[in-house]
Amino acid sequence: MTRLKMGIIGVGGIAQGRHIPSFLELQDKVDLIAVQDVNEVRAEEVAEKYNIPHVFKDYQDMFEKVDAVTICTPNKFHAEISIAALEAGVHVLCEKPMAITVEECEAMIAAAEKNERLLSIAYHYRYTPEAKLAKKAIVHNEIGDPLVTRVQAMRRRKVPGWGVFTNKDLQGGGSLIDFGCHLLDLALWLLDDPEPVEVMGRTYDRLSKTPGLVNDWGVFDHETFNVDDHVTSYITFKNGESMQFECSWAANIKEDSTTLTISGADGGISVYPFELYQAKYGALLDSTAKIRDGEPTPGLSQATNFVDSCLGEDELIVKPEQALKVTKLIEAIYQSSEKGTSIKL
Ligand SMILES: NC(=O)c1ccc[n+]([C@@H]2O[C@H](COP(=O)([O-])OP(=O)(O)OC[C@H]3O[C@@H](n4cnc5c(N)ncnc54)[C@H](O)[C@@H]3O)[C@@H](O)[C@H]2O)c1
Numbered sequence: 001m002t003r004l005k006m007g008i009i010g011v012g013g014i015a016q017g018r019h020i021p022s023f024l025e026l027q028d029k030v031d032l033i034a035v036q037d038v039n040e041v042r043a044e045e046v047a048e049k050y051n052i053p054h055v056f057k058d059y060q061d062m063f064e065k066v067d068a069v070t071i072c073t074p075n076k077f078h079a080e081i082s083i084a085a086l087e088a089g090v091h092v093l094c095e096k097p098m099a100i101t102v103e104e105c106e107a108m109i110a111a112a113e114k115n116e117r118l119l120s121i122a123y124h125y126r127y128t129p130e131a132k133l134a135k136k137a138i139v140h141n142e143i144g145d146p147l148v149t150r151v152q153a154m155r156r157r158k159v160p161g162w163g164v165f166t167n168k169d170l171q172g173g174g175s176l177i178d179f180g181c182h183l184l185d186l187a188l189w190l191l192d193d194p195e196p197v198e199v200m201g202r203t204y205d206r207l208s209k210t211p212g213l214v215n216d217w218g219v220f221d222h223e224t225f226n227v228d229d230h231v232t233s234y235i236t237f238k239n240g241e242s243m244q245f246e247c248s249w250a251a252n253i254k255e256d257s258t259t260l261t262i263s264g265a266d267g268g269i270s271v272y273p274f275e276l277y278q279a280k281y282g283a284l285l286d287s288t289a290k291i292r293d294g295e296p297t298p299g300l301s302q303a304t305n306f307v308d309s310c311l312g313e314d315e316l317i318v319k320p321e322q323a324l325k326v327t328k329l330i331e332a333i334y335q336s337s338e339k340g341t342s343i344k345l
Contacts, residue, residue, distance in 0.1 A: 011046040012163065026304060069090055112320060161217050176203070183258065185323065266278070
């Protein structure tokens with residue numbers, strides 16, 4: 001196979017904002033031929049706008065026509081649709097999080113293995129220039145063994161006021177499963193997938209449950225809001241490493257920040273912005289990076305890796321077993337908060 005026939009399921013914000021433009025940039029190897037959405041009017045409009053020839057009412061009918069699908073529905077449907085596609089012999093790129101529960105993720109992996117199809121998850125932070133550089137620096141042993149990781153994925157009063165982000169049934173949670181998941185994935189990838197052994201977590205929703213919250217990202221109903229807007233966690237790993245994690249959609253802080261730092265035995269690294277901290281020649285040395293113009297967007301790099309992997313020309317960067325580990329941590333953080341105790345994995 002030299003060209004890939006691609007379909008998109010769920011054509012809302014992320015499909016139109018990231019995946020469709022990326023696949024259209026890869027026209028030398030991808031034919032974007034089909035869309036499906038429960039909102040049939042939206043599916044027709046998107047097909048017309050982007051010149052996509054086929055619109056299906058039922059995604060099962062799409063599977064006969066395509067080699068791969070990109071799934072961009074609310075989280076509740078990720079597992080069900082991925083498994084249906086894999087069973088039909090179709091490769092899957094599924095939006096993050098992989099699914100709401102570990103059980104669902106395991107069923108997705110089993111379906112991929114049984115049908116010998118590829119399954120990847122859209123953890124696109126890995127393709128940011130800073131993250132790629134951090135990965136290279138760590139692989140080249142610039143910081144030695146990682147010891148302590150600090151993650152903060154923080155927004156000041158920005159609860160998404162659109163879509164279904166504040167609906168627990170459809171999304172499985174709030175700031176953690178939606179935003180924190182990206183940074184958990186990135187941290188685990190940079191650390192080379194250490195095995196988590198114990199997780200302590202706390203979730204909060206008090207700001208978003210308050211009537212009349214001053215919110216910068218639109219309006220939502222504080223009465224039906226039933227997910228977390230701020231989460232803290234402490235995670236320990238089998239190899240002795242530990243991670244301090246915090247994420248929020250609605251913190252009372254000075255400004256938004258996305259921070260991931262790793263302090264290692266020989267040096268340290270900060271991903272955003274990229275900085276390397278070392279001790280050499282009897283001095284403390286700091287290195288920064290100039291991110292060069294013309295770097296492909298993370299969305300394009302993600303699409304390229306998935307398409308090339310389906311065509312047998314590359315290997316998936318985001319492997320389903322890695323995305324499962326992220327969901328394991330998310331599930332454990334939620335359980336820990338609910339039970340008021342740490343969770344042993
Ligand atoms: N990678 C990222 O940074 C990022 C950013 C935003 C959203 N997302 C993820 O993408 C997914 C979609 O988010 P969005 O912001 O595009 O939401 P959205 O509400 O804008 O779009 C979702 C679309 O899915 C359709 N849909 C709902 N149920 C469906 C079903 N059963 N079958 C087919 N279509 C269905 C809806 O009609 C809608 O058009 C979520 O899983 C979200 O976590 C990822």
